Ligand code: PMP
């Protein structure tokens with residue numbers, strides 16, 4: 001039997017969502033909004049379909065959307081990307097990431113990932129014939145440990161994957177940390193895959209430090225984002241890849257054969273919706289209000305709050321509530337308390353268990369209140 005991914009089972013997100021449905025639990029596990037997107041966005045897509053935009057678009061995506069993405073990056077981060085040669089529309093961030101990895105990782109290459117990391121990275125590297133080198137973020141703070149990252153670099157290191165705002169820890173990289181990374185990579189030809197899907201969810205006045213802001217990083221970076229996250233439409237699976245022309249050319253060689261194109265009407269709808277920056281500029285305040293509501297409620301429970309500086313996740317320490325390991329706790333919490341969560345151990349290669357679980361607050365306030373009412377009984 002074929003067995004290309006012997007270590008891989010069903011993703012934790014699928015498992016926990018199924019368990020939540022089975023037990024009628026409030027699903028704060030898998031990260032997705034339970035509220036509707038802006039009706040104006042639905043109108044733009046519907047209009048595009050009615051206007052006949054229903055056949056294959058150009059391979060890299062429709063030009064108005066690529067141009068809108070380039071303009072947005074320039075406005076926010078001050079770097080110009082050429083819409084024709086440096087921006088590609090992808091089938092969500094997931095396809096952007098695997099395509100970048102397949103395009104640049106050769107058999108035997110090493111790719112450094114920072115644990116805990118999103119669950120698709122390592123299987124993607126394995127499928128490319130590469131070897132994932134897992135370097136832990138600093139335990140407790142989840143900050144990058146540059147000495148450890150530096151020590152993991154070898155002559156075979158092809159790429160490094162970073163993710164800020166971070167899933168699952170909800171930390172964000174500072175400008176100083178991005179500069180430290182830039183200095184570390186400067187003497188190397190290591191490529192950077194920068195997963196920035198939560199770019200518009202940063203709180204307390206902080207700014208998202210895109211790799212696009214740092215010349216030495218941007219020159220080697222595949223920068224990934226997701227309209228699913230930004231516009232509350234995770235099921236649409238439309239994302240973006242921004243990368244220098246030489247990297248984009250390699251990226252598109254793979255893209256044209258693993259997806260070819262991304263659905264046309266959503267691209268037209270997104271292109272016209274992006275003309276107004278207000279919807280994404282509102283996002284930090286929108287999610288910060290949800291984070292604050294959720295944190296205030298959690299403060300009345302026995303769960304211990306970790307910081308949440310960005311993303312739509314809140315991690316909590318369970319050690320004063322239960323003696324169970326993270327995974328068993330999440331199962332128990334879903335079945336017996338009626339709230340689904342994700343164990344952080346699912347984001348580590350060795351199943352490291354620090355008694356911390358992840359909750360998603362991209363939910364209606366009433367959903368968050370219903371979950372809090374249950375969690376207060378712990
Ligand atoms: N990277 C991270 C860190 C994510 O959290 C997610 C979504 N859960 C993705 C990538 C995939 O995004 P998309 O749904 O656009 O494929």
Ligand code: GLN
Nearest residue numbers: 011013014029030031167
């Ligand atoms: N990115 C989402 C999360 O971390 C889930 C995506 C998925 O189900 N694969 O919860």
